Amino acid sequence: MNELGVSGPLCAITAGWQEREGELEELCSHVGCEVIDLELYQRADGLFRADQKLVEEHRSRQEKLIRLQRLYRIRLHYALEAVRALNREESAPQPSLLRSERQAALNAVRALDRRHLRRVVKVHQQNPELRLRNSHVRNELEEIITASQAVLVAGGHIATLLNRIRLFDLKDLISQRPVIAWSAGAMAMSEHILLFHDCPPQGAGDAELLETGLGLVEGVVPLPNARSRLLLDDRERVGRLARRMKPMVCATLEQGSLLHWRQSRLLAARRSWRLTSDGKVRPIQPAD
């Protein structure tokens, strides 16, 4: 906040906290000023209660997205299995043959990712009525945001968070103010939402794209809590993810991490590391 020259008042989006939305005591004492929650989660609930048609359209879209994600996940599993299998192959003899197959396998994953994002975007575009651009609720939100020096976007459930921001069509409003976003909030500000965990209790831990984010920050895939979620010492996994997301930079976010953009320029970076194609992690520099 000091670096941004922001002292308050602030508004916050905590829809990712779902039923805990608006429990701001800890946040207020941390930032030391008044914070008004936009209450997107509760406002959406209120709208859903009052408008059965909206509920049905919303449910129908969510069902489509869930199904799409499941189908993508099935294909992704096999595409990544091919990458892993080729990585286990011995290079010699004729290493160039293998190199070329490995690259093709990774390209197939990248193509699948891109296709999935396109299909998700299409589903969103098919349901423009779900955006409540002209509702009185949105006007209230606009007033609060305009009166705030900055917008805080907290973490939590990434799909819920994005969904509520989209529902009230807040991207343009948010982008006119300094935004301080963390965890899922930071993910929502980026172009692509990557879900990731290398060691889940069930399944292979294949990172998957969920959808496009708001795109206020370009060229970066934020990875919150990367140290507990990713095997950062596993060079094959790290390198594979970095190459898969290229030219985007996979950036770790931990407690104390900071990446500060103005317009499209990265002004400052602290305690954030980028995943590199050779499987290492390197501190992010503003020049990145």
Add this chain to the structure above:
Amino acid sequence: MNPLLEQLKHIKEKDGEKALDAFFENHHFPIVEEDGVTFVYRGEADEVHLQHWIYGLPSSQRFQALDADKDLWHLHLELPKGSRIEYKFNVVKDGEGRWIEDPLNDLKAFDPFGANSVCRAYGYTPPAWTQPDPDARPGVIDDISLPSKVFGAERRFKLYLPARYRKTRRYPLLIVHDGTDYLRYASLKTVLDNLIHRLEIPAMVVALTHSPDRLAEYAADPRHADHLAQELVPYLEKRLPLIGRPEARGLMGASFGAVASLHAAWAHQNTFGRLLLQSGSFAFSDIGQNWRGPVFDPVVQFMNRFRKDPGRPSRKIFITCGIYESLIYENRSLVPLLQESGLMQVRYREARDGHNWENWRDRLRDALSWLFPGPLWMIYE
């Protein structure tokens, strides 16, 4: 002979008791190696035996004296990697045997009957999620009592409410047989706190039941099944913000508690959509009599009926059993029976462990996260 034993023998013969004290101070026992474990007992005795509960091995294994004075004893046991066993020593002196915990080993496991020494073979480490995590927000446990018409008496149980519990949210319900023992001996509260904190299972409400007569009530007693399905579940769903659908209701238990879980779910089908059965006492008789004793008679009757007509007790069933348990045969044979119907998703896990609480504890992450997948992929805080 193990080089440490050679050293021990040498010190005993050449350097005396003080040096021996120092040696014991500086070494861990039993001695764990890749191929097995060497147990050591120090003290005068006529005989020393290892008493363990590994089905398939003679339950009493005799030590050999390391020296002529018969006050140092040793026994090597082949133990596959990743094994964990509980044991005692039977020290025989003047014709009288005394069962004791291993004086050279601080690792102990507890159960309602007392404590045993614990041997962690090569490759076994207690999972991190079974240990208290200062970052994990703790849930709370309340004592509740419920008037039961079925039993004609008050039934007491404990209720676990997760951290950040909110009445505005809806929660899955898990009912745990022998819940108090799971808390005491299988670190259930720590495990729930940790798995919820790690988002590996959803925040859930857990009813921890306790029977005053478990061997009777858990042995496929229809009163118990009715009590759970017709009294406890409605009681909780009326008072708490629970999802209230079969896929968000789970039943679990170990040993007889697993029988009670399976029986209740079978007797009230489409009520409990999730089952965790740990080392179930699923005794049955294809032919002839039950050899496990009269306590098992009602269990055998139920299991024989169940095996003829499994129905669909639940939609997802997770079964675990220790390879070193006598019940391994019954548990293994239950799996294809459930799978054959094609009506249920069944997952089965074995571990190189015995019929004990820490075995059941160590399987909880795998089981609960499969039965109740958490929001791990979606929540980033």
